[in-house]
Amino acid sequence: MSPSDLRLGIDLGCSRLTGAIVDADHRVHAERRLAVPVGDYSATVAAIVEMVGILESDVGIEGLPVGVATPGRLNASRHLICGSHADWLNNRPLPRDLAATLGRNVRTAHKAGCLAGAEQRSGGSAGARRVFAAVLGSGVSGALMIDGRLVGGANGFAGAWGHNSLPWPSAAEMRGAPTCGCGLSGCIEAWLSGPGMSRDHERRGGHALAAPDIVARAEAGERLAGITLRDWLARSARAFAMVINLIEPEIIVVGGGLSRIRWLYSEVPKIWARHCATDDLRTTLVPAAHGEVSIACGAALLWPEPGA
Ligand SMILES: [Zn+2]
Structure with a gap:
């Protein structure tokens, strides 16, 4: 060395x-x-x-x-x-x-x-030509990498996905859209971040818990936590489907603290196809190979x- x-x-x-x-x-x-x-x-x-x-x-x-x-x-x-x-x-x-x-x-x-750079060089998306990197943590952000190069964009925020509105909202989600830190309401970050999951759990009558605790309770069979996790996964699937429809990545790689939720990788791909413009969806969803x-x-x- x-x-x-x-x-x-x-x-x-x-x-x-x-x-x-x-x-x-x-x-x-x-x-x-x-x-x-x-x-x-x-x-x-x-x-x-x-x-x-x-x-x-x-x-x-x-x-x-x-x-x-x-x-x-x-x-x-x-x-x-x-x-x-x-x-x-x-x-x-x-x-x-x-x-x-x-x-x-x-x-x-x-x-x-x-995240995109690390995973492209030696991680879960190495060799892929079109990659979307998503960070799910205390905030939500994204980046687009094409042919190994990060896409900046005319204004420097290509992939800034967290402040798009959650797609295909239900009537209840439209009525209860949470306020986002950016000043708008119903942003993907306001729903999918760790604090977003916590607030959603409290809104449905749950205790004030951090996202990992909600997931642990859901896995232990607690009904309300299970509903919160189920809804979070369904919203994640819709948010990722929007990305797939726009840029068709081969791989979506997820980092940040909430990337440890293993249900993302087993459940979201079962849901997102409903919202994608093809019946032969090949995009894969993977956690960051380098982990935390x-x-x-x-x-x-x-x-x-x-x-x-
Ligand atoms: Zn926002």
């Missing part, structure tokens, strides 16, 4: 950082998690800097290239984070502030783009391969 082979990536979540150091062959040499204060931009910057120090100490090398996967995207003209469900990051010059604090350049990209650390690996890979 040469020090020049290593790169450091951090997945910035609402309340947690996931960091990894990877080499040119995409092997993970160090992996860490760190709580990050919710709602505090300065503390978020400080936590990222602390994470860099911890990871570099793990491998005994300083000054590694750093990439950060962010919720929201970087405004192309003003270089400020925008569209993040973690709203304390919006309109903040995160790359500039991190570079100033760390004393080195820092690359940033949105989480879904990092996939987005952090993708952030590290924002830096070019050594010698590239």
Whole structure:
């Protein structure tokens, strides 16, 4: 292992950082998690800097290239984070502030783009020509990769799927459409994010629970939790069907905390065909092969391969 082979990536979540150091062959040499204060931009910057120090100490090398996967995207003209469900990051010059604090350049990209990059190079979508990467977590985002290249788009937000309206809503869903952090109502993120599932469960009379607890109760046979999970899966299927109808991906790869819900991969493909414009649907739905650390690996890979 040469020090020049290593790169450091951090997945910035609402309340947690996931960091990894990877080499040119995409092997993970160090992996860490760190709580990050919710709602505090300065503390978020400080936590990222602390994470860099911890990871570099793990491998005994300083000054590694750093990439950060962010919720929201970087405004192309003003270089400020925008569209993040973690709203304390919006309109903040995160790359500039991190570079100033760390004393080195820092690359940033949105989480879904990092997920797409990591999975395309050595993960579940390696070799596929048309891939949609979806992040289901405290927020919902997406990215489109065609022939190994991330599609940016004229405005830089191609694949930003979370703030489309949930398709084919029932009358009850139209009446009860939840308000989204973007200010609209009924967005896919408002339904499918972890907080979205929690709010939906409470609306139907359930306890205030985090999404993994709802899933665990559903799997244990609790009726109300089972209904919440069933509806979440059906809405996921409709939201993915819209993506299939628009861009026909070979593979949809899912990352983020809710990608651990195994029912996604067994149940959603049974439902989505009803909403797709073909009776011979070949798109597959897979979890991120790199698991929880996939987005952090993708952030590290924002830096070019050594010698590239
Ligand atoms: Zn929205």
